[in-house]
Amino acid sequence: MASAEPKTTSPASTKLRADARRNRDRLVEVAAAAFAEKGVETSLEDIARQAGVGIGTLYRHFPSREHLVEVVYRRELEGLASAATELARLHSPDMALEEWMRRFVGYIATKRGMANSLRILMTSNSSLFSEGSGLIRGALESLLKTAGDGGYIRRDIETTDLLHALSSIYSIPESPEWRERSHRLIGLLMDGLRTRR
Amino acid sequence: MASAEPKTTSPASTKLRADARRNRDRLVEVAAAAFAEKGVETSLEDIARQAGVGIGTLYRHFPSREHLVEVVYRRELEGLASAATELARLHSPDMALEEWMRRFVGYIATKRGMANSLRILMTSNSSLFSEGSGLIRGALESLLKTAGDGGYIRRDIETTDLLHALSSIYSIPESPEWRERSHRLIGLLMDGLRTRR
DNA sequence: CAGATAACCGGAGGAGCCTCCGTTTAAACT
DNA sequence: AGTTTAAACGGAGGCTCCTCCGGTTATCTG
Numbered sequence: 001m002a003s004a005e006p007k008t009t010s011p012a013s014t015k016l017r018a019d020a021r022r023n024r025d026r027l028v029e030v031a032a033a034a035f036a037e038k039g040v041e042t043s044l045e046d047i048a049r050q051a052g053v054g055i056g057t058l059y060r061h062f063p064s065r066e067h068l069v070e071v072v073y074r075r076e077l078e079g080l081a082s083a084a085t086e087l088a089r090l091h092s093p094d095m096a097l098e099e100w101m102r103r104f105v106g107y108i109a110t111k112r113g114m115a116n117s118l119r120i121l122m123t124s125n126s127s128l129f130s131e132g133s134g135l136i137r138g139a140l141e142s143l144l145k146t147a148g149d150g151g152y153i154r155r156d157i158e159t160t161d162l163l164h165a166l167s168s169i170y171s172i173p174e175s176p177e178w179r180e181r182s183h184r185l186i187g188l189l190m191d192g193l194r195t196r197r
Numbered sequence: 198m199a200s201a202e203p204k205t206t207s208p209a210s211t212k213l214r215a216d217a218r219r220n221r222d223r224l225v226e227v228a229a230a231a232f233a234e235k236g237v238e239t240s241l242e243d244i245a246r247q248a249g250v251g252i253g254t255l256y257r258h259f260p261s262r263e264h265l266v267e268v269v270y271r272r273e274l275e276g277l278a279s280a281a282t283e284l285a286r287l288h289s290p291d292m293a294l295e296e297w298m299r300r301f302v303g304y305i306a307t308k309r310g311m312a313n314s315l316r317i318l319m320t321s322n323s324s325l326f327s328e329g330s331g332l333i334r335g336a337l338e339s340l341l342k343t344a345g346d347g348g349y350i351r352r353d354i355e356t357t358d359l360l361h362a363l364s365s366i367y368s369i370p371e372s373p374e375w376r377e378r379s380h381r382l383i384g385l386l387m388d389g390l391r392t393r394r
Numbered sequence: 395c396a397g398a399t400a401a402c403c404g405g406a407g408g409a410g411c412c413t414c415c416g417t418t419t420a421a422a423c424t
Numbered sequence: 425a426g427t428t429t430a431a432a433c434g435g436a437g438g439c440t441c442c443t444c445c446g447g448t449t450a451t452c453t454g
Contacts, residue, residue, distance in 0.1 A: 017420055020432055043410060054434030059412065214401060214450060240440060251404030256442065396454090403448070411440075418433070424426085 024061050026051045032072045036110045040069055070128060073111075077132045080107050084139035093147035098190045100143055104136075105169055105182045137163065153193040165189055221258050223248045229269045233307040237266055267325060270308075274329045277304050281336035290344035295387045297340055301333075302366055302379045334360065350390040362386055 016024070030051040034042045044065060048058040062068040083103060087096040141159040148155040166189075169182045213221065227248040231239045241262060245255040259265040280300060284293040338356040345352040363386075366379045 017431060019420070023433085044412090045410065048434090055412080056414085056434050057432075060432075064412090216450070217402060220403085241442090242440065245404095252442080253404050253444085254402080257402080261442090398453080399451090401450080407443090409441085413437090420431080421429095423428080
């Protein structure tokens with residue numbers, strides 16, 4: 001018998017030597033943290049160093065800074081989407097929805113700094129954007145449906161409506177209280193959504 | 198009598214030591230040529246070298262690449278606008294209009310490469326954009342009016358219409374024949390505009 | 395005209411970018 | 425297990441970026 005097939009984490013990561021895959025994953029992990037903390041302008045050499053690989057390795061895996069940004073971005077988006085199912089398993093439907101919205105806000109917060117990079121990316125690769133928003137919309141939709149079906153929240157709210165409401169958070173100007181403000185806004189939304197029993 | 202007052206090229210260039218002004222002008226000149234030829238990514242050190250100054254001087258005058266790009270951009274825009282009056286003096290109204298449109302196209306061509314830089318610039322300094330388009334619109338308007346009043350072209354065309362027509366040139370994909378194509382397009386426009394006598 | 399001084403000049407230097415290529419190694423084959 | 429080889433590694437090197445500050449010079453004042 002041949003040895004067992006490897007259980008791939010991501011279907012796209014085909015044929016990659018074990019060490020290569022390890023390093024690649026490592027890099028993405030470190031890059032995500034670095035981008036979140038210091039913005040997209042962080043030194044790539046630092047990232048390579050922290051990941052314990054040479055700069056050459058980084059550049060082989062990600063030919064340009066934008067490539068790396070894109071992968072990180074996508075990964076986080078997928079994480080956010082899959083968090084929806086996870087939260088639905090662990091909490092009551094309304095709490096799951098609220099917590100998910102909080103995370104969504106946190107996610108957006110880290111993305112503010114990379115706005116320019118993302119814009120450049122999007123103009124050259126618009127599928128990235130459409131796929132991304134599709135994922136998010138799907139996640140929100142299922143949370144909304146579950147909570148509505150269970151009678152936790154009113155049912156006359158469409159995914160699009162809520163998405164618009166959330167997008168207003170973008171327009172809160174950057175400031176120390178940003179996070180606080182946006183959380184209050186979400187609380188407000190939830191109060192409006194919840195059915196009184 | 199005292200010596201004649203210097204004829205300033207730009208009213209904004211107040212109080213600047215003679216050598217400083219010289220160097221600044223020099224830099225803008227060289228930068229304009231370099232950007233046009235090799236795109237905005239050109240090495241700033243090269244520009245400084247060609248202008249015969251140290252890199253420090255360049256950075257003192259223009260704290261960042263974007264600043265330099267902005268100044269060059271503005272200068273060319275102003276040049277384009279003032280070319281309208283010049284052309285009107287030298288040619289018949291219809292020829293002036295045609296030639297001006299040709300130059301407009303040439304101008305746009307060089308701006309393609311700096312699209313990203315400009316976009317970044319515009320989001321942080323939107324007055325740049327509105328001022329710029331105002332200038333261009335004014336120039337085109339006066340050419341159009343003169344030619345219309347003189348009976349060289351039809352008078353039922355608004356500046357905005359022509360501006361839209363010209364903007365379609367943006368959408369011609371980059372290629373070796375780009376210039377040729379856009380000139381043909383302008384010829385077509387002019388044929389449509391001209392009154393038959 | 396000489397001296398003072400504020401403004402300007404320029405380039406060395408530390409850091410990051412990206413490429414290139416000799417070395418190492420996982421994995422396929424015998 | 426030993427050999428082979430394609431793939432992956434990593435860091436030196438050439439280049440650019442931007443800052444910082446000691447030296448230079450235009451301009452002002454007596």
